[in-house]
Structure formats: C-alpha cells, structure tokens
Amino acid sequence: MMTKNELRTYYRHLRSQLAPSEESDLNLGLLENLKRLEWQNVKFCHVFLPILKFHEPNTLLLISYLQDKFPEIQIVISKSNLQSNVMSHYLYDDKLALAHNQWGILEPVEGVYVDEKSIDMVLVPLLISDKAGNRIGYGKGYYDRFLSLCRPDVQKVGLSFFEPIAIIEDIDPHDIPLDVCVTPKTIYYY
Numbered sequence: 001m002m003t004k005n006e007l008r009t010y011y012r013h014l015r016s017q018l019a020p021s022e023e024s025d026l027n028l029g030l031l032e033n034l035k036r037l038e039w040q041n042v043k044f045c046h047v048f049l050p051i052l053k054f055h056e057p058n059t060l061l062l063i064s065y066l067q068d069k070f071p072e073i074q075i076v077i078s079k080s081n082l083q084s085n086v087m088s089h090y091l092y093d094d095k096l097a098l099a100h101n102q103w104g105i106l107e108p109v110e111g112v113y114v115d116e117k118s119i120d121m122v123l124v125p126l127l128i129s130d131k132a133g134n135r136i137g138y139g140k141g142y143y144d145r146f147l148s149l150c151r152p153d154v155q156k157v158g159l160s161f162f163e164p165i166a167i168i169e170d171i172d173p174h175d176i177p178l179d180v181c182v183t184p185k186t187i188y189y190y
Helices: 002-014 022-036 060-069 140-147
Strands: 044-045 074-079 086-091 098-099 107-110 121-125 155-159 180-182 187-190
Touching: 022 060, 022 180, 060 074, 074 107, 086 140, 121 140
Parallel strands: 044 074, 044 121, 121 155, 155 180
Antiparallel strands: 074 086, 098 107, 180 187
C-alpha cells in the first residue's frame, strides 16, 4: 500500500504522461459527466482554474457550459495567500482581471468578494481519491481549510482523470472527504 506522498508522486507522474489527444478525450468525458450533476439548486459554484502545465482537468470547459446553460449560477474562483496558506473567493466573469501567481495559477487581481458560507458547490482539484471519498491533492491543505469554513451542506465534488483506488490509508484528521467524484467514465457518490 502506498503512502499519500507516494500516491501524490505516482499520480502526478501518470497525469504528466498523458498524450494531448488522450487528455482532451478525458476532459470531454469529465465535462459530459459534470453535465449530469444536479445544477438547478446551485446559486454559487466554486471552480478551480486549471494549472494546464500540471495537466489538471480543464474546468474552463465547464465554466463555458454553465455560463451558457445556467447563467443564473454565480461562478466563484479563489486567490491564494501564499504566506497564510488560505484562499479568498471572488465572483468570476469575463471582465475579471486575472494574473498568474508564483505557482502559475490564474487568480483574480481584485473583485467582488464571496463568503465561503454562500457557496453551494465546490469543485475540488485532486490527484486521486479512494472509494470512501478521501482525496489526495498537492499537500498544502488549502482546500481542507477552505471546506472547513463552508456550510455543512456544501457539495464537495472532486474531479479526477483516474478512477478511485480502494483506500488511502494515511488520512489526517483535518482531511475533508468528497461527497461526489466525477471521472471521465462515471460519477461516484459517497
């Protein structure tokens, strides 16, 4: 059984080895399954902007879909404070000024602030999850801190190119599990 750090290294490598056409197909499969989620009661949806050089799922496809089919849904994105390891959240639209932070993540320069308690659904980046909804991200804990500030009923939806593994053994007490994991093949509900 691999540790979280070993799984993190393995799945980062696996994702980095995806051919462009394979990655494109995986992104289209993710989008098709994301379209199957219940969007009707979502007023504020937090979406991570992809770090394309790390081959993250291309959430820009979902943003375009939501803006077209569900224009009433407010898209929310984050800005990371690299000193305190916390995120602040802002409304996203085509006019929002964005800049790359030191990790190459596009973030708002400034904008309309959104409180965590307002958010109905959070799309959570990850490298891999398990069949209980535990996930492995990049290891800095940004999303666990963020999710701990959200309402208890916030929908925590992970996006993964890979199907969940059986179990992640070395879960920390502060790790917050997913409610749903969307892959290119199917949707897992926990």
